[in-house]
Amino acid sequence: MQKLLRQLQEKFFQVYNLSDSEQEDREEAGPANSVEHDNVARSKEPFEGSDCELHGDLNNDFEKRLDSVKVGPRDTAKTDNGHLSFHKEGKNLPETLKYELSRAVSESVDLVFKKFSSTVLSQSSQLHVGQTPVHVNTGAEKKTQIPSTQELSHTEDDVKSRPLEYYESGEAQMPEDQTEALSLVVRKPPLSHPSSINQTVKRPYPLHQAPFQFGYSAPLHENQILEHLLKYGPHGNFGSLPCLPPAVDRSSPDSVDLPWDAITGRPKVSSAQIAHHARPTALGQVAMDGLCLPHVKMECGDLQSLAERNPYMSLNIQEGLTPNHLKKAKLMFFYTRYPSSNVLKTFFPDVKFNRCITSQLIKWFSNFREFYYIQMEKFARQSIVDGVNNVKDMSVTRDSELFRALNMHYNKANDFQVPDRFLEVAEITLQEFFTAISLAKDTDPSWKKAIYKVICKLDSDVPEEFKSSVCL
C-alpha cells in the first residue's frame, strides 16, 4: 500500500508540475494574438460568395467587422486601439491542468483502491461514512444501466465509470425544470438552479463536484487527501471525483449531508450563505463548492483573494450540457445569434469542451435561429396579409405578439430582462423579411441568405455576467 501511495503522490506531482509548466508556456505565447486572429478569421460572414449583392471581399469584411464592433453599444471595453482584446481568454488556461490532475489522480486512486478493496474490503465491509453505509461501486455493473448518447460522445476512458444516473439525483428536487426534450442535456444538481430563490445548497458541493478540483492552491495536504481516499474509496460515498460517479442509490441528497457533517463539520461560511449574498460574481458559490473539501483546511475568509489567484480552481467542469446551460444559451441568444465557438468556450467555462459538446452548442444556436427566423417570416407574412404597406409600420416592442413568442421560447420563465438591442435586431429582421416578401424576393430559393447576412452582423457582446458558470 505504501508503495502505491508513493506512486500516487509521484504521479500527482508529476502531472501537477507538468500542467503548471504548460500553463506558463501558453501564457508566454500570449493568447491574445492567436485568439484574436482566430476570432477575426471566424468572423467571416456566412453566404459569402453566393449570389445576392454580396459586395466586399474578405478584407473589407474584416474592416467592417471591426467597425461594427467599434460602434457596437457594448463594445467599448473590448476595443483597444482598433484591435480586439481577448486577454480574458487567458483565464481558460488552467482547464487542461484540472483534467490532467483529475485523471491522474483518479487513475492512481483506482489502482490503490483496487488493491485496497481486494484485501481489506473483502475481509470486512466496514466502509461506513457516518451513518450511511457506503455501497462500493466498482463502476462496472452500473455502466450499462442507462445507455446515453452522452457517453458516446466521450473518448476518455474515465467515462467508463461514470454512469448517467449520477446526474439524475436532481430529478426529484426540480421536476419543473425538465420541460423539454433534452436527450443530450444532462441534469445538473440543483446547486445553481436559477429560479429557486429560496433554495438552500444542501451539499458542501454538488455530487459531481470534484474535491480534486481544488486545483493548485498551496495549503493542501496530499496526505490528508490520500487518507480520505483510502478511508472512503474513490467511488463509495466520496462520490464526487470528476471521473467517478457516486452510487446510484443515493436518492436523497441528505443522505450525503450527514456523513459530511459528521466527518468534517462544515466550513464557517455555508455555501448557501455565499450563494445568497455574493450572487453578483457568483464566484463565491462555486468557489465554496470547490473548497468545501473535507480534510482540506482552508480559510474561507480569504476566499476572495483565493479565487482571484486561481479563478478557475473553483470551476466545476461539466461533462455534459445541463438544462441550465441550455437556459443560459437561450439567454445569450438575446445578444448573439451567431456565436463563434470561441465565444461559446468563453461563456461556458464550466463545460469541458470537445467536438461533440461544441457541435451541440452550435446546434442549439442553429435551432434558436431557425425558430427566430421562422417567427420573423411568419409575422412578416401575416402583416402583409393584414394589409400593412409601410415597412415603418413593422415594429417590435415588448408588447408585440412576435416578441411574446420569442420571449416564450428563449426566456420562458420570463425572469430575464431582454436587452433593448434585441428588440432592435428583431425589428430589423422583421423589416428585412417584410420588404423581401413585399418585393416578391421570396421567389428566389435563396432569398433568405441576404437577410441572414444582414442579421449576422448585428450580434452584440454577451455581458460578462454570462461568464459565470452559475446561471443568472
Place this chain on the structure above:
DNA sequence: TAATGACCTG
C-alpha cells in the same frame, strides 16, 4: 477534410 450553417424531419 473539418467546421459551420441552413433546411428538413421526428
Place this chain on the structure above:
DNA sequence: CAGGTCATTA
C-alpha cells in the same frame, strides 16, 4: 431539440 443531409468555406 436532435439527427441527418447538403452546401459552403478554409
